[in-house]
Amino acid sequence: MHHAFKLEDQEYNLELSRAPAGYRLHLADAMLPVNLHLEDDGSAVLTVQGRSERVLVATRGDDVFIHLGGVAYQLRYEHPLQRLAAQSQGSAADHVRAPMPGSLVALHAKPGQAVARGETLLVMESMKMETTIAAPRDGVVEVVHFAVGQTFDRDALLLEMKNVD
Amino acid sequence: MNSIPHPEILRAARKRAANWPFRSVLIANRGEIAVRILRTVQSLGLEGVVVYHAADRKAPAVSVADRAIEITGTTPVAAYLDAKQILAAAKASGAGAIHPGYGFLSENAGFARAVADAGLSFVGPTPEQIELMGDKVRARAFVAKGGFPVAPSAIEDDDPATFAERALKLPFPLLIKPAAGGGGKGMRIVRDAAQLGGEIERARSEGQRYFGDGRLYVERYIENPRHIEVQVLGDAHGKVVHLFERECSVQRRFQKIVEETPSPALDAELRQRICETAAGIARSAGYRNAGTVEFIFGQGGEFYFLEMNTRLQVEHPVTEMITGKDLVLEQLRLAAGEPLGYAQEQVTSQGHAIEFRIYAEDPSRGYTPTTGPVLKLRAPEGAGIRVDSGIVEGQDVTAAFDPMLAKLIVGGKDRTEAIARADWALADYALLGCVTNTAFLRRLLNHQAFVDGQVHTGFLDEHPEIAAQPALDPATLHRLLAGAALVTRPMRDAADLVPDLHAAIGAWSN
Numbered sequence: 054m055h056h057a058f059k060l061e062d063q064e065y066n067l068e069l070s071r072a073p074a075g076y077r078l079h080l081a082d083a084m085l086p087v088n089l090h091l092e093d094d095g096s097a098v099l100t101v102q103g104r105s106e107r108v109l110v111a112t113r114g115d116d117v118f119i120h121l122g123g124v125a126y127q128l129r130y131e132h133p134l135q136r137l138a139a140q141s142q143g144s145a146a147d148h149v150r151a152p153m154p155g156s157l158v159a160l161h162a163k164p165g166q167a168v169a170r171g172e173t174l175l176v177m178e179s180m181k182m183e184t185t186i187a188a189p190r191d192g193v194v195e196v197v198h199f200a201v202g203q204t205f206d207r208d209a210l211l212l213e214m215k216n217v218d
Numbered sequence: 219m220n221s222i223p224h225p226e227i228l229r230a231a232r233k234r235a236a237n238w239p240f241r242s243v244l245i246a247n248r249g250e251i252a253v254r255i256l257r258t259v260q261s262l263g264l265e266g267v268v269v270y271h272a273a274d275r276k277a278p279a280v281s282v283a284d285r286a287i288e289i290t291g292t293t294p295v296a297a298y299l300d301a302k303q304i305l306a307a308a309k310a311s312g313a314g315a316i317h318p319g320y321g322f323l324s325e326n327a328g329f330a331r332a333v334a335d336a337g338l339s340f341v342g343p344t345p346e347q348i349e350l351m352g353d354k355v356r357a358r359a360f361v362a363k364g365g366f367p368v369a370p371s372a373i374e375d376d377d378p379a380t381f382a383e384r385a386l387k388l389p390f391p392l393l394i395k396p397a398a399g400g401g402g403k404g405m406r407i408v409r410d411a412a413q414l415g416g417e418i419e420r421a422r423s424e425g426q427r428y429f430g431d432g433r434l435y436v437e438r439y440i441e442n443p444r445h446i447e448v449q450v451l452g453d454a455h456g457k458v459v460h461l462f463e464r465e466c467s468v469q470r471r472f473q474k475i476v477e478e479t480p481s482p483a484l485d486a487e488l489r490q491r492i493c494e495t496a497a498g499i500a501r502s503a504g505y506r507n508a509g510t511v512e513f514i515f516g517q518g519g520e521f522y523f524l525e526m527n528t529r530l531q532v533e534h535p536v537t538e539m540i541t542g543k544d545l546v547l548e549q550l551r552l553a554a555g556e557p558l559g560y561a562q563e564q565v566t567s568q569g570h571a572i573e574f575r576i577y578a579e580d581p582s583r584g585y586t587p588t589t590g591p592v593l594k595l596r597a598p599e600g601a602g603i604r605v606d607s608g609i610v611e612g613q614d615v616t617a618a619f620d621p622m623l624a625k626l627i628v629g630g631k632d633r634t635e636a637i638a639r640a641d642w643a644l645a646d647y648a649l650l651g652c653v654t655n656t657a658f659l660r661r662l663l664n665h666q667a668f669v670d671g672q673v674h675t676g677f678l679d680e681h682p683e684i685a686a687q688p689a690l691d692p693a694t695l696h697r698l699l700a701g702a703a704l705v706t707r708p709m710r711d712a713a714d715l716v717p718d719l720h721a722a723i724g725a726w727s728n
Contacts, residue, residue: 056709058702060695061687069703069713076713078700085696089704095594101700110705111593111650117702118593122694123645124657128702130709153586154617156293179587179617180471202293204617206589 057131058117064131075100149186149212155179156204162194162212174212192216223544228261231547235262238554240314240339242267245279246304247319249608250624251530252279255317258546260284267311269304271297276613285311294618298322301329305336315339315553317546321620324529325352341553343452343506343528350503351526355397355435361523364502366495369514369522371437373397382418385436386411394418396425397433402472404428407439442674444515445469445524446481448496449537451548452505453558460497461537461545462567463489464510467673468662470585475655475678476662477533478572479540482633482671483515492521497562499523508534508549517674532575535604535627539571570636571629574644574659578621581658582687587621590614590652598646602629602639605647615652623654633671637663658685 057066068079075088078101089110090098099108099121109120115130159176162168168188175186175197192214199211223231242265245255252268256279259266268283271294280286287307291297298304299322308316316333318324318341327348333340342348351357355373362368372384375397385392394417396404404424406417418434426432449461465481466474480489496511503526510531512524534545543565552558578588592613597605607624609615615623628643630636644660661684662668667677678684690698703709 056703056706056712058699060698061690065695065699067699067703069709070716071713076704076710078696078703080696080699083696085700087700087704089701097701099697099701099704101697106697108701109594109596109648109650110701112705113591113593113651117705118650119698119701120594120596120648120650121697121701123660125648125650125654126698127653128698130702130706132708153583154589155587156617180585182471204293206617207586 055133057133059129059131060126147192147214148210149174149189149214151177151205151207151209151211152184152186153179154204154206154209155184157199157201157211158183160197160201162188162197164194164196166194168192168194168214177211186211188214190214222538222542223547224542228544228547231551232261232263234551234556235264235554238264238551240554241265242284242311242313243315243317243341243550244269244304244308244311244313245283245317245319246298246323247317247321248274248277248279248298249619249622250606251319251532251608252277253282253608254535254606255319255546256282258544258550259317262547262550264550265313267307267313269298269307273616273618276610277608278610279608287311301326301332305332305338308333308338309336313338315341315550317341317549318529320529320532325527327352339553341507341549343509347503347505348528351509351528353397354395354399354525355433357525358435358523360503361499364499366499366502367520367522369437369440371435373435374433375435381434381436382414385414385418388436388438391439391441392436393439394421394434394436396421396429396431397435398429398431399425405472408436440514440516440522442517442676443467444481444483444674445474445512446483446492446515446521447510447512447527447531448493449531449534449545450497450500450505450509450511451545451552451558452500452507452509453552454506454555455557456501456504457558458497458501458505459558459560459562459565460493460500461541461543461565462493463496464531464533464536466533467675468668468677469675470581470678472675474533475575475577476572476659477536478570478633478636479536480567480570488519495521495523499526507552508545532622532625533573535606535625536571536573539604539627539629540567540569541565542568569629569631570633571627572633572636572640572663574626574628574640574663575622575655576624576626576647576649576659577655578615578623578652579655580653581655581685585655585685587617588653589616592649593651594648595650596646596648597624598626598643600639600643602636603627603643604629609649623649637669661688 070077078085078087088100111118117128155177158178162174172188195213195215243259244267245252256266265284267285269289273294289297289303323329327345330340331345374381391409394406422432444467448463452458464479466477468476510527513521515521595611604627628640
């Protein structure tokens, strides 16, 4: 199967094909008749195995948002090529990302500075609390992407490290 | 639900408002509360002016206001804290009064004074009252002096040299609080005497950073307490009434999530006692305008003064629902100098109301804030349902502001009916593009302890399963994957490219 969606950190492979009425969804363990009918009010009627219900759907880039059964979910479409590329990428330890949205309170490392694993790189603030971000490994700080006072979203790239030569 | 306030009351107030000292009100706030205040201001025939930072350009308050004036700042929050710019905007727009909402400048005595010095009406208490209640240590001392109950404590200012020593003599566990604090910032629970010194230092540095004031006090920490507060209103002629209590025990990190009234913890006698204590405290301060007296309520029914908030509260709508009073209308007419005009016995309560704060946050990740675009937004409508919202489709939820997006307020003839309505309304509230806490709120309100009214401020810590992401059942997973596949262009295109064999045969065989 070529296509996949990511939902809550799990990846699901699947395929879609035409059926006499609507489509068929091919999953690893099942094949189901499915269809989606868009309504004028922006909602949609989703039918799976003959059971229909009203849902709300929105997309943005590869993100799909669905409100179903009183709960909002987010899925991400995984492009076949990107999935291949991701498997051969380098260590994530070179990229220090924000664990949550917030703002930068203090910076303890400058580009070019050598740091040891566990050493404080920066302090961020979120939810009225301070969180210390430590170096994931020994190395040298290559780039710092934010200045004190700036705000960022979750997963924003805060700082990049490189190996000690 | 009947309209609030009663149409007759609104009509009469509208008439009188023609003679108030102000005909235009500037709202120095943003989000849902700016929209909420505008609604009453405009219903009185007054002009509603808002200030806004560019990050809020698409916010509903900006489009609802009669006038919107842009303000700037080094950060979006800094703009809303800039008293000079806000006063200049009031002057430029000809506003005669400033309503500060909650947060930002609402409890800043210097701002209230500057508003008065500029010849404008401040919709709130006097600067002196804000100062008194804003200093937690002074407020406690004032309340204790009046003969009202406060928890056993050690106050640093009494004698800084012996502070830690005096704190150690109190029964553990202890709670350290910044003297200038509020909203749970810088508060620390200490269970072990050996940790007291270190925690005092940490609390001091947080207090210094948040409030520019490192002074502290320590009080006995009441285990599994409830948080019960009482709404009060006072006029310029020394008259004070209470508008009953609100129970705000469901909290995370000292921040309220769900508030309701009446409190399930109080019987008629206790309810009257706590409400009268609050009114008594406000009366002893000669309190003007709307305020809230907060109490910590122990499992044995004992209660102690916690603090007084000298502003409109986030959770004021539940009080409006059971009393039929429009609190913003009351605030405006009191600020205009009108007398209260009714006695305590004329304030009555009917039914039950619960407020749910809809936050951009992910409870399963430690309630961390979330961000994202508001791609689709659908709010529930129906009997007993009110939504106070600060967002619209097309806006972005950013980390620049507090994560509270909207409030869902649900009323019913009793608590059971309110809970049932709330369950439906939360399921119907849909926001796509940014994770919110609505599914968590449904798990919370269906939890047996909540249904039984057996909650305390540590309830969510005690029940982490409510915040955890529930496992996805296979049927829901299939439906989600089906929906996602059907709206994803590359998948649909690939399917449509290959004509189905059965579909082709089907066309010949009917």
